[in-house]
Amino acid sequence: MRNRIDQKFEDNKARGRKTLIGYLVAGDGGIGTTEEAVLAMEAGGVDIVEIGVPFSDPIAEGKVIQEGSLRALRDHHTTLRDVFALAARLRSRTQMPLLLMLYANTIFRSGKEEFFRKCRETGIDGVIVPDLPFEEHDEFQAAADANGLYQISLVTPASKGRIARIAGAAQGFLYCVSSNGVTGMRDHFDTDFTAFFDEVRASAKIPCCVGFGIRNGEAAGRMGAYCDGVIVGSAFVNAIGGDPEGAAKRVQALSEELRAGLDA
Secondary structure: OOOHHHHHHHHHHOOOOOEEEEEEEEOOOOOOHHHHHHHHHHOOOEEEEEOOOOOOOOOOOOOOHHHHHHHHHHOOOOOOOHHHHHHHHHOOOOOOEEEOOOOOOHHHHHHHHHHHHHHHOOOOEEEOOOOHHHOOOOHHHHHHOOOOOOOOEEOOOOOHHHHHHHHHHHHOEEEEEEOOOOOOOOOOOOOOOHHHHHHHOOOOOEEEEEEEEOOOHHHHHHHOOOOOOOEEEEHHHHHHOOOOOOHHHHHOOOHHHHOOOOOO
């Protein structure tokens, strides 16, 4: 079966529409809250959702996502099994592309063949493993390929001479990190985005999306001008805040704001 990620980007390109990708932590506020929040994101205009698998030491994350991961683990005891069950339920309700964002140790603990088989069975389309260097992506590539999943590659302004190699081998879309450091909402960026994306596009054969720090519709529109779409994480986690009461409405409202900013 054709990967849903490719289809979504092609559909959006045909419509002249940028792609909006959202992230949330599975189990923050309870796994049922996550399920309804994903559907609310779609209703508000999000095209692809990254589901974060909570982890005890999320080294790539800033304070907001760290706290969301802690709440999911401490308050709701969310496991990878819960995340796969969530994915299966979502797949029965939507055909939007779904990705898992998780750390390599979680895959190793499951066994890579078993992990990617389970991803395929529950309707996951790709994975993002932020602590896996590009030079080690072959560790999971065969298992991902065998199950029709993409490993999403990341590049940063600090990637410099590695950008061509990473972009040239990327699948699905290239995750372009807006600035060096961890995730989190930002008021300003120091990156020269014109130079950064000129270098990225010289080698990339697939869509490029920018993430880390985008917090509202104005920022989404500004950043989306450089590439094919934007990725928003901390702002969605902050909107949920571990509180299931009204979480879906808050998430949908944020989605609509981001969509409007990206479409402006």
